[in-house]
Amino acid sequence: MRIKARHHLREDAVRNILDYLKTNFGDTVEADFAGKKFEIAESDEDQQFVLINGEPLLFSVNETYFPTIRGALRMHSKNKRIVVDMGAVKFVAKGADIMSPGIVDVDTTIRKGDLVIICDEVHGKPLAIGRALVNADAMMGNRGKAVKSLHYVGDRIWKLEI
Secondary structure: OEEEEEEEOOHHHHHHHHHHHHHHHOOHHHHHHOOOOEEEEEEOOOOEEEEEOOEEEEEEEOOEEEEOHHHHHHOOOOOOEEEEOHHHHHHHOOOOOEEHHHEEEEOOOOOOOOEEEEEEOOOOOEEEEEEEOOOHHHOOOOOOEEEEEEEEOOOOOOOOEO
16 A cells, blocks of 8 residues: 555644544543644545654544554553453454454443554553444453454555555
């Protein structure tokens, strides 16, 4: 995947994105991304990204911007995170959906349909971005899929050429 077009975002558009991120991930987002150069970029596969200081740190999912794995690595928020055990890491890192038995911790505010950040339990590093298939209270201790994987380490978004 390659970037085919990019342009700077106006200050009001940047403010809207920061406000959305602040609402969903807390006040630390302001410090993580404020004062940086924001650009909107479109890939040759019609995927939109927000480049922050030239790095693809946000991507568009149904007209909403959410952190890429690189963006999640820069953010210091614990919101919208799901932690998986080390047995699940190798599968999640290859794009597998997240199964309930592999989940060891979950942000209790997550609702069905929310975009979430999947992290490993030892280092707390983001491994994938996904969409919750059930509410947080139904994720742990159950059977079946809990999160549909949308973006993972090593995929086309991770390897995006700028």
